[in-house]
Amino acid sequence: MSKQRTVVITGAGTGIGEACARLFASRGARVALIGRRRAPLERVARETGGLALDGDAASAADWQRFIAAIKADGGAVDALIACAGGFGTGTATETDDAAWSAAMRANLDTAFVAARACLPDLIERRGAIVLVASIASLAAGPAVCGYTTSKHALIGLTRSLARDYGPHGVRVNAVCPGWVRTPMADAEMQPLMQRYDDTLDAAYQRVCADVPLRRPAHAEEIAGICEFLASPAASIVTGATLVADGGSSIVDVPTLAFDHL
Numbered sequence: 573m574s575k576q577r578t579v580v581i582t583g584a585g586t587g588i589g590e591a592c593a594r595l596f597a598s599r600g601a602r603v604a605l606i607g608r609r610r611a612p613l614e615r616v617a618r619e620t621g622g623l624a625l626d627g628d629a630a631s632a633a634d635w636q637r638f639i640a641a642i643k644a645d646g647g648a649v650d651a652l653i654a655c656a657g658g659f660g661t662g663t664a665t666e667t668d669d670a671a672w673s674a675a676m677r678a679n680l681d682t683a684f685v686a687a688r689a690c691l692p693d694l695i696e697r698r699g700a701i702v703l704v705a706s707i708a709s710l711a712a713g714p715a716v717c718g719y720t721t722s723k724h725a726l727i728g729l730t731r732s733l734a735r736d737y738g739p740h741g742v743r744v745n746a747v748c749p750g751w752v753r754t755p756m757a758d759a760e761m762q763p764l765m766q767r768y769d770d771t772l773d774a775a776y777q778r779v780c781a782d783v784p785l786r787r788p789a790h791a792e793e794i795a796g797i798c799e800f801l802a803s804p805a806a807s808i809v810t811g812a813t814l815v816a817d818g819g820s821s822i823v824d825v826p827t828l829a830f831d832h833l
Contacts, residue, residue: 578647579802580604580638582629582656582686584622585612587754588704589655591791592798593620596653599799604642604649606686607656629656630681635689649693651802655704656682659756660718667717675718680725687733691742698741700802703730704794705746707817727813734811743810745801750817751779751788782828784819 579596583589584605590612593603597620607613610626617624623645627634642649660667660675667675683703694701708716708723727746734744751757753776761775770778776788797816800806815821 576647577601577650578604578642579651579653580606580642580649580686580690581653582606582682583704584655585609585616587655587756588749588752588791588794588798589653590616591795592653592655593622595792595795595799597621601650602645602647604638604645604647606638629654630677630685632685632689635685639689639693648697649690650697650699652686652690652694652699652701653704653798653802654683654686654702656686657704657706657723657756659716660720660722661716662718663715664717666715672718675722676725679719679722680729683726684729687729687744691737694742695737695740699743700806701733701742701744702798702801703744703746704798705730705748705813707748707750707815707821709746709748709813710815710821730813731811738810743801743806745806745809745812745814747794747797747801748813748815748817748821749789749794750783750820751776752791752794753788754791757788780818780820782820782823782831783817784823787818789816789818 579601581589581592584593585607593605593616597603603620603622605613605617605622606625606629613624613626625638625641658678687701703726705726706723708720709727712720730744730746764775780787
């Protein structure tokens with residue numbers, strides 16, 4: 573077996589996934605980069621020495637191909653960082669069957685199918701899984717029914733995997749970021765920018781106005797948490813949900829009016 577640690581990262585072409593790829597590679601890991609778009613994967617692979625594997629992280633057939641390529645490259649999976657995700661906007665009555673299925677596939681199925689495909693190696697290597705969830709796993713925003721529901725389900729998946737595979741030495745944890753400056757979040761700022769004639773920076777400050785740390789995270793900060801949870805430093809941590817939201821989830825919303833007295 574290879575002595576170099578192999579870390580598989582979904583959604584690795586941009587955002588938190590890209591930041592994870594760069595961090596793990598800088599720590600000497602072999603990184604396998606999975607995503608739908610070939611061009612950004614190849615860019616990150618060139619800069620990290622990683623293996624670019626384009627395809628659908630929610631497809632069992634694609635995972636057979638991914639695992640075969642990883643093994644052909646000389647590795648077995650030591651850690652899975654599941655960053656793939658997507659939107660799921662709209663209230664329940666605004667969400668048709670296709671939109672609901674797309675939200676579940678992007679945010680939940682990608683994590684489940686990835687974990688299932690990697691588990692044989694992870695059991696053998698006593699490895700780790702980190703699922704990148706969201707503060708939408710803990711609370712509901714407006715008109716994001718599919719996203720909120722699928723992200724809540726990631727916490728259940730984390731706990732189920734941790735319970736079933738802990739006896740095999742596999743640790744499974746979730747990270748719940750708040751606002752993170754990524755291309756996906758940049759797109760979510762556009763309505764605020766248009767409504768208030770804000771710059772992108774001002775829009776982020778607007779959504780963080782009641783966050784105790786008063787700022788969004790950088791993708792590199794979330795990558796650092798993922799790296800910790802996948803490392804021996806977290807060897808006794810499993811089934812945990814680590815919230816990384818600048819403190820937004822601790823705010824007692826009904827008392828916000830008192831801030832302005």
